[in-house]
Amino acid sequence: MNYRPDESTLIAYLYGELNEKETKKLEAYFQQHPEELVKLRGLDEVRDVMSHAQDKEVIAPPVFVDEAGVKPFWHSSYFRVSMGIAASFLFLLVAGKLLGPEIKYSNGELRISFGNKTEQPVQSNGLTEEKVNELISSSLAKNNESLEFVRTEDQKKLMQTIADFNSKKMNELTKTASQASQEQVRSFVSSLQEQNLKLMKDYFQLSTSDQKKYMESLLVNFSSYLQEQRKQDLQYVANQMNSLEKNNNQFKQETEQILTSLISNPGKKKNNY
Amino acid sequence: MAETLLDIAMMHSDSLIARAREGDKNAQGKLVQLWYKRIYNFSYKFFFDHDLAMEVSQKTFISMHKNLAGLQEVTRFKSWLYTIAVNYCREETRKKKASRSFSLHDLNPGEGEESYRWEESHHRNENPERQLRHSELSDLLQSCLMQLSQEQREVVIMKEYEGLKFREIAEALNISENTVKSRMYYGLEGLKKILEQKKITKETIGYEL
Numbered sequence: 078m079n080y081r082p083d084e085s086t087l088i089a090y091l092y093g094e095l096n097e098k099e100t101k102k103l104e105a106y107f108q109q110h111p112e113e114l115v116k117l118r119g120l121d122e123v124r125d126v127m128s129h130a131q132d133k134e135v136i137a138p139p140v141f142v143d144e145a146g147v148k149p150f151w152h153s154s155y156f157r158v159s160m161g162i163a164a165s166f167l168f169l170l171v172a173g174k175l176l177g178p179e180i181k182y183s184n185g186e187l188r189i190s191f192g193n194k195t196e197q198p199v200q201s202n203g204l205t206e207e208k209v210n211e212l213i214s215s216s217l218a219k220n221n222e223s224l225e226f227v228r229t230e231d232q233k234k235l236m237q238t239i240a241d242f243n244s245k246k247m248n249e250l251t252k253t254a255s256q257a258s259q260e261q262v263r264s265f266v267s268s269l270q271e272q273n274l275k276l277m278k279d280y281f282q283l284s285t286s287d288q289k290k291y292m293e294s295l296l297v298n299f300s301s302y303l304q305e306q307r308k309q310d311l312q313y314v315a316n317q318m319n320s321l322e323k324n325n326n327q328f329k330q331e332t333e334q335i336l337t338s339l340i341s342n343p344g345k346k347k348n349n350y
Numbered sequence: 351m352a353e354t355l356l357d358i359a360m361m362h363s364d365s366l367i368a369r370a371r372e373g374d375k376n377a378q379g380k381l382v383q384l385w386y387k388r389i390y391n392f393s394y395k396f397f398f399d400h401d402l403a404m405e406v407s408q409k410t411f412i413s414m415h416k417n418l419a420g421l422q423e424v425t426r427f428k429s430w431l432y433t434i435a436v437n438y439c440r441e442e443t444r445k446k447k448a449s450r451s452f453s454l455h456d457l458n459p460g461e462g463e464e465s466y467r468w469e470e471s472h473h474r475n476e477n478p479e480r481q482l483r484h485s486e487l488s489d490l491l492q493s494c495l496m497q498l499s500q501e502q503r504e505v506v507i508m509k510e511y512e513g514l515k516f517r518e519i520a521e522a523l524n525i526s527e528n529t530v531k532s533r534m535y536y537g538l539e540g541l542k543k544i545l546e547q548k549k550i551t552k553e554t555i556g557y558e559l
Contacts, residue, residue: 123538132511
């Protein structure tokens, strides 16, 4: 007999959850293999020992009934959304009724209007291109005529005034020329010559006197410069002479001192050795 | 006696669950009162930590409150509730690993000190000395339980302490019954070795108590 119970069968037997047929089969197996039964009893002993682990006492916390889950119908999101859509649609209807909107599409023109319709005066399309051209050409012709008229008038006036002015001036000149005699012309010419002569004289006189003054001042400046130069040279020479004298005196004094020291200390050098 | 009555109430709470599922707030409150201790103890044995057990219990019942309406079969309430609890336990374990924090229980006590004396005890009606010994033993066994792998620990706690059937455990963990039984077998074997290491036997327990 090759029957060998698996762990699940053994456990089921241990907890009395094995069916009758399997139980008998297993008990027969245990008779043949008593060591397996001992092993199983060992597990039963473990159960017995472990059953001494007691339950902990605990107090169940008070239950707070949460009513948040029960929402009235009008608080449901479905109702709110549908009511929102309905309300906005109603608002649009009322606004439409009050404002009286009109949407019209005709001849490629979309027109949206509000309020009462106001009749606009219909403009007649009687003007043709030819008529417009006629009107423009007639108005241009009128304008040209008036401009031409004004221009000719102005020209006439201008010519009149120039002619008047020239004739007056010529008359005056011819009058004075005819009145002047030969003597008067001579005297006029001679006076002109005299005036010229006088001008020339004055010019030459003035230029010669200025040249004289300039030369004099030049000479004076040169002589004073020479004198100054001489003074400076003399001063320099005197200084040089003084310095020579001083050097000479100093030399003299030094030689005297040397001589006196030589004379006064004839044997001192020897002692130094 | 009180626990027996509570167990009976839990066993026959189908109508209560049905009412709670329909949105009856009082029924939901009663369900919390009935199941809070069980979920707390499951989580406590899972973590061996009071704060984490409280955290998981609260999250489990908040989730129960939110999702109860979606429960298809009233008879599956128990496994459904443990599914929520075990998922939160796993989540907290992941967080714990990520934060690398550990409770005082993770610290091994010194030699000759097998107990965690700071653990609270609520058995007020018993002899204080006996109560202390029970508490120490519970903590000792709990520490043995903590040495099992997470998968084996889940199954052992659900079967041994929460009294779920193998079918219910399989539903709660979304695995086959055979896998549950296999994990249970190896879990008990592992515990046997751990108890032997700690020299805890039926006789020593009897002597201690």
